[in-house]
Every structure is written in C-alpha cells, then in structure tokens.
Amino acid sequence: MTSASDPFAERSSAPLRKRLNVLGADFTVESSNAAALQLAVDAFGELPRIRLAREPRRFRVRIVNSGHGATWPRGAAPPPPRLTAGNGLLCATVDASNFAIIDLAQARALVSLSPAMLRHPYYARYELIELAMVTLASRGQSLVPLHAACIGAGGSGVLLMGPSGAGKSTLALHALARGMQLLSEDSAFVAAATLRATGTPNYLHVTPSALRFLGRGPLLSQLRRSPMICRRSGTQKHELDLRTVPGRIAKAPLQIAAMVFLSRKPTTRASALEPLGRRASLQRLRREQPYAAGLSNWRAFERRTSVLPAYELRRTAHPDAAIDQLRALLAAAPKLS
Numbered sequence: 001m002t003s004a005s006d007p008f009a010e011r012s013s014a015p016l017r018k019r020l021n022v023l024g025a026d027f028t029v030e031s032s033n034a035a036a037l038q039l040a041v042d043a044f045g046e047l048p049r050i051r052l053a054r055e056p057r058r059f060r061v062r063i064v065n066s067g068h069g070a071t072w073p074r075g076a077a078p079p080p081p082r083l084t085a086g087n088g089l090l091c092a093t094v095d096a097s098n099f100a101i102i103d104l105a106q107a108r109a110l111v112s113l114s115p116a117m118l119r120h121p122y123y124a125r126y127e128l129i130e131l132a133m134v135t136l137a138s139r140g141q142s143l144v145p146l147h148a149a150c151i152g153a154g155g156s157g158v159l160l161m162g163p164s165g166a167g168k169s170t171l172a173l174h175a176l177a178r179g180m181q182l183l184s185e186d187s188a189f190v191a192a193a194t195l196r197a198t199g200t201p202n203y204l205h206v207t208p209s210a211l212r213f214l215g216r217g218p219l220l221s222q223l224r225r226s227p228m229i230c231r232r233s234g235t236q237k238h239e240l241d242l243r244t245v246p247g248r249i250a251k252a253p254l255q256i257a258a259m260v261f262l263s264r265k266p267t268t269r270a271s272a273l274e275p276l277g278r279r280a281s282l283q284r285l286r287r288e289q290p291y292a293a294g295l296s297n298w299r300a301f302e303r304r305t306s307v308l309p310a311y312e313l314r315r316t317a318h319p320d321a322a323i324d325q326l327r328a329l330l331a332a333a334p335k336l337s
Contacts, residue, residue, distance in 0.1 A: 014062055020044040022059075023137035023189055023198050024052035024253075031063040036113050039063075039125040043202060044133065046243045048251040050198055052141060052191060059136045060108040063129065069097025069114030078120055080232055081127050092131055098124075100132040104139055122229045122239075134187070134200065143189040143198070144292050144301045150183040150197050150254060151175040153330050157197055157254030159188060160313075161288050162262030164233070167315065170210045171262075171326075174319040176247050177219055180327065183250040192301040195256040195308075201249040205229065205237040213319050219245065257333035259310040260326065261288070267314035273325055274312045281310030309333060 006012070014030040016037045021027070022044050031037040040063065072078055081092035081099070090102040097114035109132040117124045138145050149160040149168035160168050172185040184199030191197075206223065214220045222245060226238045242249050261276070261284050276284070282302060286293045292301075311329070316322045 009064070012064075014064075018045075020133075021047060021049045021056075022133050022200065023141065023143065024050045025057045025059055025137040025141060027059050027061060027133060027137075029061045029063065029133075031065070033063065033065040033113075033118075035118050036063040036065055036111075036124075039121055040129050040133070042121075043125050043130050044200065047200060047202060048249070050252055052143075052196065052198060052253060057137070057140050058107065059133075059140060061111065061129075061133055061136070062109075063111045063113065065118075066097040066112050066114045069116055070095050071116045077230065077232075078117060078123055081131075090135060092128060094128070098128065100128045102132050102135050104136070107136065107140055109133070109136055130200075134189075138189045142192070142297050144192055144295065144297055146188045146190060146289055146292055147186065148188045149185050150188040150199055150250075150256075151326065152181040152183060152250060152254040153327060155252070155255060156257040156330050156333065157181070157183060157250075158258045158260055158326055158330055158333075159190075159197070159256060160260050160262060161285075163288070166262040166264060167319075168262065169204060169206050169237075170213070170319050171322060173204060173206050173210065174213065174323050175326070176204070176242075176245070176249075177214060178320065178323050178327075179248060180323070181248045181250040181254065182242065183254050190256060190301065191253075192297045192304060195304050196253040197256050198253045199250075201242050204240045204242055205231075206240070207235065207237055211238075219247075256305075256308065258329055259285070259305060259308055260313045260329075261311070263312050263314050265314050267316060269314075271325060272314045272316050272322055273329065274314065276310040276312055278306055278310075282306060284310075 014032050017030045029040045081094045084091045088105050093099040098117045100111045102109045149172045150157050169185045176182045185204050188197045188199050223238050226240045229239045
C-alpha cells in the first residue's frame, strides 16, 4: 500500500524468498505475495540444477502485487503484453498494473501482478514471470535463444526447428516416451562458443489430437488428467508437468550434434531426413530465428553451426518413425569438442 511518505512503495517489504536455478544461473526471487512467488516456483522449482560455468551468474527478481488494476470479462484472457525497450531496459506491459521490467545491466527484474492477473496463473507465469527470468538468464549469460525443441541421447542433442504447429511438441513427447532425453519442447538456449544447449524442461504442451499416437500406459493417463491451457492462437493444449513424469528430462546441457528443420510435407520414403547443404541450412536458420539472428552473439553461433550436419525432416505417418531416425542420427553424428 502506497502513502504520501512512500508514493512508490519503495520501503515495502518482501519477506518471502526462494532460490531457483534457471538456465544454469542462480536466481533470488522475492515477494510479499505467496501466490505470486508460487508462480515462479511452479515455473522453475525442482528442475535439474545445471551448470554452464564454474561460477554461475546471479540475478534478483522482485514480484509485487499491485492490489488494484483492470479486470477482464468473465472467461476472457488478459490482453497480451506489449514489448518495448529503452535505456537498457526491456519491458513487457499488459496494463498499468501488470508488467515486467528487465534491467540487464543490473541483473535484476521487477514483475507487477494485479489480483485479476493472479486469477489467470498461466498468463501471469508464462508471459511475465517466465519471460523476465528466462530473458535475464539467457541475455545475462550470452546464450543464443532459439525457437526450437531439443532432444538427446547420451549427452548429445539435436535441435528441432519449425514454426508453431510443425510438430516440435509431438516429437518431444514421443522422444520422452521412447526414453530419449528431453531438454526443451519450444525454447532452447545455446552457448555459441561450445554449442552446449540448455532449457527449462518444466512443461510439455500437446494438443488432444496428438494423444492418439501414444500407446496405453501411465504417460497417456497422466496427459489426459493434466490441465488444459489456451494459447493466444486459441489452440487448447494439455499442460503436462514434466517434473512429475518418470522419464529422462535432461539433467545437464546437451552437446548439439545436428540441426533438423521440421516440414509439414508428408513422406513415403524409408528415410524422412533430407540432408541440407551449408548455405541452405544457414539461410533457413536465419529465416526461422529472426530474434536470435539480431543479437550480438549470432555470428559466432553461425560459425560453429556451419560445420554441423543439417536436415529437413518430412512428416512421417507415426511420430515414432521420426524418433527412430533421429536417434540413429544422433548415434552417427560426429561429436564436437
């Protein structure tokens, strides 16, 4: 609560604190609101404590509860955040009471949530809290942020890239079901110098139609019981908490050994993988990763990935057929030092 003597609520306390590991960085998250702090724990709690450097970067995030703000019609989602930047700050703004301000130079962020936003925990968590913490961790550690799934075996990984709807989540699900390591279903973060990738294997989002490919068993039963979320596109998806699934979420960074671009085109060939030349793969990489391509570490990332084998993966009749070929690809791919 603000007052004439403290109009910015600068002296308000935040007695609740939690230490979390995000992309190999150490975060201290503080708040005076237990529900708001729990959203950060829901996002990043109980993930493997990975390490990218001998001394991990440290960041601070404060989550404040505004106590007021706009409400939305019953059943309606809050507006999507508008992204802006200036003076070294990155901002995601829903309205005057719901926003995230990221200060890269000071390694900290402020997230404000209204009571109305807390009644929409998926959007509060995903579009404000996760955005702030993942952006701090990735930009603060000079990681290349990719719109990609990442699966692996034996410590090596393959990047699966493609637009929304290309099948990244379905392949990630079947990789998990087949005993492969799952690092990420939608966002992977790569150290340009080493091509070691990390992510936040917290949730897997799959459409109900994707469940028809899964055989009966505990994973299918758990998916059917999982809550449904609504993407901004209007697509309804199951949200499976991977931390509750006995499986192989990656517990350490994966060494990227190949890049695979997903295609919606079906194939009838024995092999669904079509090799791509260096020029074609780099052009496709730039086209499909416009945000990462504008960052300062992109050129170093391009130089390293130019020696990786790259493929287009055509859509198979069953996802398991693609998983078998990706597993074989990883087994045969040369390892980079």
